[in-house]
Every structure is written in structure tokens, then in C-alpha cells.
Amino acid sequence: MAKILIVDDSPTETFKFREILERHGHEVIEAANGADGVAVARAEQPQLVLMDVVMPGLNGFQATRQLTKGADTAHIPIVIVTTKDQETDRVWGQRQGARDYLTKPVDEDVLLKTIDRFLAGG
Numbered sequence: 759m760a761k762i763l764i765v766d767d768s769p770t771e772t773f774k775f776r777e778i779l780e781r782h783g784h785e786v787i788e789a790a791n792g793a794d795g796v797a798v799a800r801a802e803q804p805q806l807v808l809m810d811v812v813m814p815g816l817n818g819f820q821a822t823r824q825l826t827k828g829a830d831t832a833h834i835p836i837v838i839v840t841t842k843d844q845e846t847d848r849v850w851g852q853r854q855g856a857r858d859y860l861t862k863p864v865d866e867d868v869l870l871k872t873i874d875r876f877l878a879g880g
Contacts, residue, residue: 759783760805760877765795765821766839767813771862775808775839778866784873792816796824799831806876809856811840811847819854826855835876839864 762784766772776786787802789795793816799807807825811818818838825831835857840847843861851859858872 759785760873761785761787761802762873763787763789763795763799763802763804763807765789765792765798765807765813765818766810767791768810771810775869778869779873782870792818792821795821796828796831799825799834800828803831804834806873807834807836808839809836811838811842811851819850822851822854822856837872837876839869 762779764772764775764786767790772788779786787798787804789798791813795809809818809822818840822836822838825834825836836855837858837860838851838856839860839862841862848859857876860869860872
């Protein structure tokens with residue numbers, strides 16, 4: 759299936775996402791903060807990124823902006839997955855270039871349908 763990058767500073771959240779994705783045949787790579795997420799995305803060229811927002815240093819909005827503006831990473835769909843559930847956060851995430859915005863806790867079916875839609879070119 760696809761190589762998916764999880765960028766999240768919570769080991770618990772990362773574990774949950776990894777478990778779901780690997781069970782459905784995806785290869786998972788990880789980064790624990792925004793700066794590492796940008797570096798890993800550039801090096802590994804995943805098919806999709808699941809991006810948390812609240813992280814130390816470079817936050818998810820900033821990392822999303824760097825990836826969507828980068829010539830080598832602009833093609834990678836980014837789905838923000840966060841506890842921040844205000845409409846202003848959702849709008850801001852999309853302005854940074856995120857293709858979708860999901861709020862934790864994320865329903866497994868919703869997560870997988872969202873991922874499948876972008877992997878299919880949607």
C-alpha cells in the first residue's frame with residue numbers, strides 16, 4: 759500500500775495511528791515534531807502525511823506550510839489530525855495547505871476513508 763508519515767509528539771497517538779495503518783497494509787514512518795516531520799518528508803517522500811498541530815518548536819501549521827510550499831514536497835497531501843477543533847483552526851490549517859482536517863479522537867473508518875480518498879488522487 760502507501761508510505762504514510764505520522765508527525766505527532768504523543769507516543770500514544772502515534773502508536774494508535776501506526777496500529778490502524780499497518781493493519782490496513784500501509785508502511786508507517788514517524789517524526790516526533792514539526793521540524794523532524796519536514797526533514798523526514800523531504801528524505802522519504804511519503805504518499806501522505808498525518809500532521810498534529812500542537813507540538814514543541816515548529817508546530818503542525820508551520821510544518822504544513824513548509825511542506826506545501828516546498829518544490830520537493832508540495833505534491834504530498836497533508837491531513838491535519840489534532841485536538842484543536844475550532845473553525846478558525848480548520849480554516850487556518852487549510853490556508854497552510856492541508857488537504858483535510860480531522861479532530862482527535864478520530865474514528866478509524868473516517869481516518870481510513872480520508873486516507874484512501876487522497877491516495878486515490880482525490
